[in-house]
Amino acid sequence: MTPDPHQFSQALWRIYNRPEQPVPWAYGGNLPWNDPEFSARMLREHLDQSHGAASRRDPERQIQLDWLWSVLDLQPEAHILDATCGPGLYAVDLAKRGARLTAVDFGPASIAYAQKLAAAENMADRCAFIEQDVRDFAAPTNTYDAALFLYGQLSVFTPQETAGLLKKIASALKPGGKLAVELLDPDRLDKKNSTWWYTDDKGIWGDAPFLHLGERIWYEEEQLVLERFQILHLETGQLDEVQLCDQAYDPAKMEAVMKQAGFTAVSTHPAWANLPLYDAQEWIVYIATK
Numbered sequence: 394m395t396p397d398p399h400q401f402s403q404a405l406w407r408i409y410n411r412p413e414q415p416v417p418w419a420y421g422g423n424l425p426w427n428d429p430e431f432s433a434r435m436l437r438e439h440l441d442q443s444h445g446a447a448s449r450r451d452p453e454r455q456i457q458l459d460w461l462w463s464v465l466d467l468q469p470e471a472h473i474l475d476a477t478c479g480p481g482l483y484a485v486d487l488a489k490r491g492a493r494l495t496a497v498d499f500g501p502a503s504i505a506y507a508q509k510l511a512a513a514e515n516m517a518d519r520c521a522f523i524e525q526d527v528r529d530f531a532a533p534t535n536t537y538d539a540a541l542f543l544y545g546q547l548s549v550f551t552p553q554e555t556a557g558l559l560k561k562i563a564s565a566l567k568p569g570g571k572l573a574v575e576l577l578d579p580d581r582l583d584k585k586n587s588t589w590w591y592t593d594d595k596g597i598w599g600d601a602p603f604l605h606l607g608e609r610i611w612y613e614e615e616q617l618v619l620e621r622f623q624i625l626h627l628e629t630g631q632l633d634e635v636q637l638c639d640q641a642y643d644p645a646k647m648e649a650v651m652k653q654a655g656f657t658a659v660s661t662h663p664a665w666a667n668l669p670l671y672d673a674q675e676w677i678v679y680i681a682t683k
């Protein structure tokens with residue numbers, strides 16, 4: 394296909410005219426997980442066992458689940474809320490260990506896959522998968538024994554939204570219920586500005602050749618990283634721009650935010666308590682008790 398040169402030139406000028414310091418969260422600050430085509434492409438990455446970038450690989454997930462089962466004091470029949478559950482890999486495994494799951498995600502391909510997986514594993518009656526923005530999920534009160542917010546997703550929301558989500562989860566847990574949150578370790582966060590580019594035939598950004606231009610901007614005052622991706626589709630000249638924000642929280646700050654939200658105690662587990670995960674050093678897991 395020959396691209397329209399006019400569209401190409403417009404795309405390049407849009408890149409040239411981009412604001413130097415974009416306003417964080419101006420466009421939501423998240424990947425377009427709920428776009429059906431992006432969701433379908435991302436599902437391939439979740440299921441790809443050659444890397445753990447979207448969901449960790451099966452053996453590492455089992456190691457995490459063994460640990461979580463113990464620190465969350467889970468028992469068979471425990472009712473667990475999995476917030477931003479992706480394709481349900483954690484949820485269905487927890488159901489196989491005897492738990493009951495309510496799992497929320499707004500990626501259509503992920504939720505469709507999770508439902509199929511639960512049915513294939515005879516776990517459909519233990520798993521309710523809900524396709525919804527977790528910020529809109531009307532969580533019932535005093536219902537769950539435990540909740541999960543894994544793989545850094547909680548810090549992609551604005552601090553106000555994060556506080557609101559924690560408050561909602563605290564209210565949804567039974568007294569004594571526990572929440573596991575996995576967030577990037579701020580000491581390991583790359584706080585330098587950088588740029589990069591690559592081309593590919595196929596990937597999360599499209600199924601036809603594209604050029605990916607990336608920028609990483611550290612906002613010292615706000616303590617956040619903004620990544621801006623410009624995706625130029627080479628067959629059409631169409632330009633997609635995505636901005637991903639990640640708020641940094643140091644452990645004292647996160648503990649204060651959790652207590653403010655209604656949790657009574659918080660324990661902090663740097664590097665996933667040294668579990669043998671390929672990227673364990675990058676993360677801190679917080680266990681917050683209601």
Ligand SMILES: C[S@@+](CC[C@H](N)C(=O)[O-])C[C@H]1O[C@@H](n2cnc3c(N)ncnc32)[C@H](O)[C@@H]1O
Binds near residue numbers: 449499500526546
């Ligand atoms: C990195 S993936 C992790 C998925 C899963 N926890 C795992 O580790 O396999 C992040 C997930 O968050 C979901 N997500 C992001 N923002 C969301 C929102 N506002 N509401 C619901 N789900 C959201 C995405 O659709 C995606 O499935």
